[in-house]
Amino acid sequence: MLHQPMTALSDAVVNNSLTRCYYLHITCFACGELRAAVSEIPTTRFFACPRCQGEAEYRIMGQGGTLKALPFWERLVSDQYAAFWKTVNH
Numbered sequence: 001m002l003h004q005p006m007t008a009l010s011d012a013v014v015n016n017s018l019t020r021c022y023y024l025h026i027t028c029f030a031c032g033e034l035r036a037a038v039s040e041i042p043t044t045r046f047f048a049c050p051r052c053q054g055e056a057e058y059r060i061m062g063q064g065g066t067l068k069a070l071p072f073w074e075r076l077v078s079d080q081y082a083a084f085w086k087t088v089n090h
Ligand SMILES: [Zn+2]
Pocket: 028, 029, 030, 031, 032, 049, 050, 051, 052, 053, 054, 056
């Protein structure tokens, strides 16, 4: 699956002047779950958390294109959990 040809996607990226990027799912012990887009796949087992620069684990989620400047990231689960616990514990 990882070695599937990406020709169609690559053409779409070029035609739309998008910046090619890789999506990472990052698990940081301090920040929780984050989703990030980076210009290059990390070469090391661990990844510096984009939020706190701590050591974090990552999974490569896929390749795509973006109009935003790389890298960018957003926090995923923790805030949703926080909102969830607020509704549960009030
Ligand atoms: Zn972090």
